[in-house]
Amino acid sequence: MNRQKKIKQLLKAHAKKASAKLAPRKPKYICKADRAKLAAEAAAEAEPRVES
Template sequence: MNRKKKIKETLLKKHKKKMSRMHKANKPKYISKADRAKMEAEQAAAEGIDQNQPESDIEKAGD
């Protein structure tokens, strides 16, 4: 009985590994808290630059 059980366990392990390789994880890659804060700061800076450009164009058009 132990021999059958051992064989079944090893085949199951191989099958599980095979299936896990086939189905990649759907969840996004983990990003650390510090990296998220850095990315948010960069986005805020980029949005700030983008928002300043149209304002200067509006002021020029108004004069």
């Protein structure tokens, strides 16, 4: 019984790892300062430039 349990446990662990690889990944965390910097850059680009 113990051998069967170990084999089943190993197979379950391998299946869990395989499904984790296929699962979509969470986006990488971006710190608050970097988010503010990106927002400022986007706002600067969205602002129409008037050249005369």
